[in-house]
Amino acid sequence: MYRDPVESLESLHSRPALNRTLRVGMIGIGTVGSGTFRVLVRNQADIAARAGRAIELVIVAARNLARAAGIVGEGVALTADPMQVAAHPDVDVVVEVAGGTGPARDWVLAAIAHGKHVVTANKALLAVHGAEIFAAARKQGVAVAYEGAVAVSIPIVKALREGLAANRIEWVAGIINGTSNFILSKMRDEGLDFAAALAQAQALGYAEADPSFDIEGIDAAHKLSLLAANAFGMPLRFADVQVEGITALQELDVACAEQLGYRIKLLGVARRQASGVELRVQPALVPATHLMAQVNGSMNAVMVKSDAAGLTMYYGAGAGSEQTASAVIADLVDVARLDGVNAAQHVPHLGVHEHATNALAVLPRAAVHTSHYLRVPVRAVSQIQAVTACLAEQKVPVRQVALAAERPGIGPQVLVLTGPVAQGTLDLSVHALQARSEVAGVVATLCVELLEG
Missing domain, CATH: 3.30.360.10 (Dihydrodipicolinate Reductase; domain 2)
Known part of the structure; x- marks a missing residue:
C-alpha cells in the first residue's frame, strides 16, 4: 500500500517517545546559552517530536548564579564550577557556550572523559584544539557537534x-x-x-x-x-x-x-x-x-x-542569540537520535578525518592563483601606459584598465583588473610598479573572486 513519505508534524507528535529524556548540562548562560534555553522551552513539543524523545536542561554552570537563576528559573540546578557539569552523572550531553580556548578545552575534554557527548558553538576552541578534542571523542565513542560554530543559523x-x-x-x-x-x-x-x-x-x-x-x-x-x-x-x-x-x-x-x-x-x-x-x-x-x-x-x-x-x-x-541557539539545538536533536549507532556518522563530527596523516597540503601564499584588482596612483593621466607596460614586463595578464572617477583632493588613479596570476608574481609586479617614477603613492591590491561554476 502506498504511504506518503512526508509525515506531518502532528503525526510525529502522536508517536511515543523512543527513549528516555536526553539530559543536558550547559556551561555558560550568556547570549547563546540563554537563547538556547528559551528556544528549548518554547518549542519543546516540536523538538521532542523531531528528536524522538524530550530534551531537558538539568544543570547550568555560570559565573553569575543570580542572573542564571533569573533566566532558567526553578527546576534547573546551578553551579559556579563547570567541571561539575562535565562530570555530572545525570548529564548525557554537555553544551559548551562559554567561549574561549583555555578553560573551555579542559571542560570539554573532561566531559568527553566522562563519556558525555559535546555540543559547542565555540569556533576558536575547535580551530585551536579541535584535533585533540576530536581524537579524545573518537577514543571514547562520543560525538562532538558544532554546527553553531561555523555559520550561526546556516546548517x-x-x-x-x-x-x-x-x-x-x-x-x-x-x-x-x-x-x-x-x-x-x-x-x-x-x-x-x-x-x-x-x-x-x-x-x-x-x-x-x-x-x-x-x-x-x-x-x-x-x-x-x-x-x-x-x-x-x-x-x-x-x-x-x-x-x-x-x-x-x-x-x-x-x-x-x-x-x-x-x-x-x-x-x-x-x-x-x-x-x-x-x-x-x-x-x-x-x-x-x-x-x-x-x-x-x-x-x-x-x-x-x-x-x-x-x-x-x-x-x-x-549573529544572534536564538539564531545560534537554532544550530545548537539541531545538534542536540542529532545527539538524541544516536541510540547506539556510530556517533561520528550521525552528528557533525569530523569522524575518521581528524587523525588523517595523508592530508592535502595547504598551498603557500605565493602559489595561489587568482585574479587581482590594482589601484595605481599616478602623477598624470597620460602615464596610464607606463602602468600597463610595467605589468606586461612582469608577465601579468591584464583584462581591463580604467581611470578612477575624479574625486576632490585625490590625484589620478589607474585601475587594473588582471587575469589569474600567481600571488608571488603579482607581488613582484607591485614591487616593480612601486619603483616607477610615474607612480605617485602606494599601490593598492585586492583579489578578485568570480565564484563561477
Whole structure:
C-alpha cells in the first residue's frame, strides 16, 4: 500500500517517545546559552517530536548564579564550577557556550572523559584544539557537534556532511563574519571610511569594544578551517590559513570597485587544487550582479561548488542569540537520535578525518592563483601606459584598465583588473610598479573572486 513519505508534524507528535529524556548540562548562560534555553522551552513539543524523545536542561554552570537563576528559573540546578557539569552523572550531553580556548578545552575534554557527548558553538576552541578534542571523542565513542560554530543559523555542516555526501567538493567560499560584512556594507552604502563604519557597528552592538577577531579576519579563519575539514576530509589547519582583515581597506577602493562593477566582501575561500588546498581569508572583489554581492549587513552566506550538485548557496543570519541557539539545538536533536549507532556518522563530527596523516597540503601564499584588482596612483593621466607596460614586463595578464572617477583632493588613479596570476608574481609586479617614477603613492591590491561554476 502506498504511504506518503512526508509525515506531518502532528503525526510525529502522536508517536511515543523512543527513549528516555536526553539530559543536558550547559556551561555558560550568556547570549547563546540563554537563547538556547528559551528556544528549548518554547518549542519543546516540536523538538521532542523531531528528536524522538524530550530534551531537558538539568544543570547550568555560570559565573553569575543570580542572573542564571533569573533566566532558567526553578527546576534547573546551578553551579559556579563547570567541571561539575562535565562530570555530572545525570548529564548525557554537555553544551559548551562559554567561549574561549583555555578553560573551555579542559571542560570539554573532561566531559568527553566522562563519556558525555559535546555540543559547542565555540569556533576558536575547535580551530585551536579541535584535533585533540576530536581524537579524545573518537577514543571514547562520543560525538562532538558544532554546527553553531561555523555559520550561526546556516546548517552548512549538515549540508556538507549529509546533503552533499555524494559529491566531491571543489571549493567553498563564504561571508562568514557578520561584523565585517556590516562594516563593508556601510562603507559602500553610506560612503563611510573604515573607522566611521566600525564606530557605527559598535554603537549598534554588531562589533565588540575590542573587535580585533572580527575585523582582522581571525574569526572567519576559525570558521574556514572547520568548513575545509568537512569539505575535503582534512585535519583542522587553522594555523595555515592566510588571513587578511579589512582594517587597511580604504573607502576609495570600495568606490573604485563599485565603478568597475564589483563589491568588496571579506571572503573565506577553501579551494581544492591539484597540488593542495587554498585556505585564505581576505577582502575580495565580487561581481556586483553575483548573489554573494547581495549579502549585506550582518548576514552570512556560504557557496559550495561540487561535482554532482554544482553550485549551491546557503544564506542566513550571521549573529544572534536564538539564531545560534537554532544550530545548537539541531545538534542536540542529532545527539538524541544516536541510540547506539556510530556517533561520528550521525552528528557533525569530523569522524575518521581528524587523525588523517595523508592530508592535502595547504598551498603557500605565493602559489595561489587568482585574479587581482590594482589601484595605481599616478602623477598624470597620460602615464596610464607606463602602468600597463610595467605589468606586461612582469608577465601579468591584464583584462581591463580604467581611470578612477575624479574625486576632490585625490590625484589620478589607474585601475587594473588582471587575469589569474600567481600571488608571488603579482607581488613582484607591485614591487616593480612601486619603483616607477610615474607612480605617485602606494599601490593598492585586492583579489578578485568570480565564484563561477
